[in-house]
Amino acid sequence: MxxxxxxxxxxxxxxxxxxxxxxxxxxxxxxxxxxxxxxxxxxxxxxxxxxxxxxxxxxxxxxxxxxxxxxxxxxxxxxxxxxxxxxxxxxxxxxxxxxxxxxxxxxxxxxxxxxxxxxxxxxxxxxxxxxxxxxxxxxxxxxxxxxxxxxxxxxxxxxxxxxxxxxxxxxxxxxxxxxxxxxxxxxxxxxxxxxxxxxxxxxxxxxxxxxxxxxxxxxxxxxxxVSPMVGLQQIMKPITAVGTGATVLGLGAMFALAAGYRHKNLAYNEKTGDTIDVDTGEVVKHGDAQDELTVVEHLTENLPKKKGGSHE
Known part of the structure; x- marks a missing residue:
């Protein structure tokens, strides 16, 4: 075929x-x-x-x-x-x-x-x-x-x-x-x-x-x-045989590279109808939701939470 x-x-x-x-x-x-x-x-x-x-x-x-x-x-x-x-x-x-x-x-x-x-x-x-x-x-x-x-x-x-x-x-x-x-x-x-x-x-x-x-x-x-993490992952395959420590270091490096490569972190503001770049505040598009989370939810999603689910 x-x-x-x-x-x-x-x-x-x-x-x-x-x-x-x-x-x-x-x-x-x-x-x-x-x-x-x-x-x-x-x-x-x-x-x-x-x-x-x-x-x-x-x-x-x-x-x-x-x-x-x-x-x-x-x-x-x-x-x-x-x-x-x-x-x-x-x-x-x-x-x-x-x-x-x-x-x-x-x-x-x-x-x-x-x-x-x-x-x-x-x-x-x-x-x-x-x-x-x-x-x-x-x-x-x-x-x-x-x-x-x-x-x-x-x-x-x-x-x-x-x-x-x-x-x-x-x-x-x-x-x-x-x-x-x-x-x-x-x-x-x-x-x-x-x-x-x-x-x-x-x-x-x-x-x-x-x-x-x-x-x-x-x-x-x-x-x-191609993301840089792909090349690193191929390199890390034989290295991981050395032990768990090398594996953990390899995975950490891959996630660090991947985080830098990801597309813009976008959020939709329901009040203004704008899609914005969460990191820079730049308006990327108007009137077209690109993300399930609002701006506030994006900014607070990684904050530690109190008992009951609210953010500190």
Missing amino acids: SEKAILFDSSKCTACKGCQIACKCWNGLPSPTGLNENVFSGTLQNPPDVNGDTRLIITFNEMEAEEGMSNKSIAWAFGRRSCQHCSDAPCAQVCPGGALVKDEATGFVSVDDSKCIGCQYCSSACPFDVPHYYGAQSKVNKCTGCIDRVENGMAPACVSTCQPGALQFGDRDEMIAIAHKRVEFLKAHGYEKATVYGENEMGGLHVIQVLKYGVEAHGQVEDPK
Whole structure:
């Protein structure tokens, strides 16, 4: 079997979220009953991000329409947020239990949560901040590329349900060729920032994307890099045989590196509708909740608590 890829064409996406529903149905994943946790945040993006129960979301990025871009004052840059299935998959490289494994035939990174020990190394190593956890045992959950379907001659569930043809599935080389042809078409029609994403990033992704308005507008990571913790983890493997002390030191160093590599710590302020960087106070986005915790909860979550649950 040749390497496979999912192709997402943002210029054809209507944000119907059929792919989100198909993913939930096929994988038996629960859904919250409320809209954005019963607080309308000014966005149709729901839930705010992938989480322990949600492997795939369509993102809504509102932008001012440039001249010739649209006959309206605003434009929607719809995005697809899920596992990118990297060729150089750092999550699989750092997983000590073998819960994340790259399938060499397809290129997809599969998940066996029965082997997950809840260390969360994969979450720290991922440049796209994708692996999340569910349940009391903190088991990893993310897109698997529906490898169970692919191995039986079927397309991933999200692709099978896409009515406008924004999602396609096939040999990776073929998907890349289709993406480049589509970008040429878009550029010829005035979308100068249109680009192909995923061809070379992280050794080559197995989710290829046509980004109509450019990488940043669709919420993708510019030039993603492997976290430094991945290299350190590989070095520490033989060293840990020396004894428990070396193991503890190694784990401490890995967490220190991972903490510095994590994405911005964001919080949503319900009163102002702003998403802010907790560390700097910078307003990152207005009207689009990106975090389940409020600013106050973020600032106090690590404080020691008195009896009864209140912070000191």
